Amino acid sequence: MENPGTVFTQISDFLDYLGSDFSSVISKLSKDGLDLSPKFPFLCSRHFANQIKNSSNPEALLREVLPLTVERKNIPGFVDDPVGDLPAGKSDCVIQKYDRRALIVSTATCGVRCRFCFRKNYPFQNIPDVASEVSNWLDTHSDVWEVILSGGDPLTLSPGAFRDLVESIAAHPSVTTLRIHTRLPVMRPDLVIQHFELLRELPTRFNCVLVSHVNHADELDEDSAALFAHLKICGWTLLNQSVLLKGINDSPDKLTTLCRKLFEQGVLPYYLHQLDHANGVAHFEVPDERARELIAEIRTKLPGYLVPKLVREIAGEKSKTPV
Ligand code: SF4
Incomplete structure (x- = not known):
């Protein structure tokens, strides 16, 4: 395992780590806007960044972690508690x-x-x-x-x-x-x-x-x-x-x-x-x-x-x- 403990919390550091080989796929994914200050913060491990680098389909793995401005859209039917966790709560945890x-x-x-x-x-x-x-x-x-x-x-x-x-x-x-x-x-x-x-x-x-x-x-x-x-x-x-x-x-x-x-x-x-x-x-x-x-x-x-x-x-x- 290479540097397993490292995580990226800044999108810019993550993109720098991926390097220029990934610029075209990132441009494609972010054509509607990369969200550099997402409400749900960015976090990705170096381990997963390496999986992206090694993948034959890096676009798919990148989609899992890359925040896009489309996440900010309010869409009818999409809510904060979609699976009813809060009404099923029996204590704080x-x-x-x-x-x-x-x-x-x-x-x-x-x-x-x-x-x-x-x-x-x-x-x-x-x-x-x-x-x-x-x-x-x-x-x-x-x-x-x-x-x-x-x-x-x-x-x-x-x-x-x-x-x-x-x-x-x-x-x-x-x-x-x-x-x-x-x-x-x-x-x-x-x-x-x-x-x-x-x-x-x-x-x-x-x-x-x-x-x-x-x-x-x-x-x-x-x-x-x-x-x-x-x-x-x-x-x-x-x-x-x-x-x-x-x-x-x-x-x-x-x-x-x-x-x-x-x-x-x-x-x-x-x-x-x-x-x-x-x-x-x-x-x-x-x-x-x-x-x-x-x-x-x-x-x-x-x-x-x-x-x-x-x-x-x-x-x-x-x-x-x-x-
Ligand atoms: S899907 Fe699971 S692992 Fe991913 S952010 Fe949510 S709780 Fe964490």
Whole structure:
């Protein structure tokens, strides 16, 4: 891993790092305006910048991280809380939408700021002690059997804070499954490694599920392969969720390649999400009809176990909705 800890917070530094080879693709992408002071701030790791440099399709990966002024447009139907997180909030950091399962907003921090993020307008609170807040909530909810650590990205927590959080959950024997939602294996593999001691132990206590978020095959590399292989040996179930994104993965070839490469790294494609209608993401939308065509086409190219479920999250519904 080359200089894994570095992140770019300034777009100009990021573009300088990419270099002049990328000027034409950046000019093409930013023809409607690069947003140099976006409301949802820019953040990209050096690791992902290298993935862009190495990609045969850099335009797709750049679209995931490059802020454009089109994000400022107000589009009817696109809102700040598209998946109904706020009405489902049970405490400052616990969200419960589904039967006997709970999601923890463990941190506001991510390894990247995806321009299509469904929580880009989420009012993250500064929670001084997530571990004790979660523990207190679980004390009175002994019917909950699965806890999902989300965020932000839970693996951006310091090793100490992450251990405290997990141990506060492990103190509740009713919780038998621990799920982690993370984009770090493809954005900040160095931050995943710092949790390895604990990640190795966890399958002795929980059924452990890691759901990665990978949208394009070129996000996967030898670092993600090594992380996934290690987690698999330790007993983790590895799944992936992707978002269907215009200009990034909305072609049968890109989706097929992604699903096959995930499988080569030991990860099963789980969900293909239709875009959540958060303010500022409308330019990524792929119409439902096209999404169904894409799934029908990749079904003819892949075994059934590699075809993700095409779903949408509808605020207030008791499960994801098939599209
Ligand atoms: S990693 Fe997830 S939570 Fe973080 S910006 Fe990307 S989509 Fe949003």
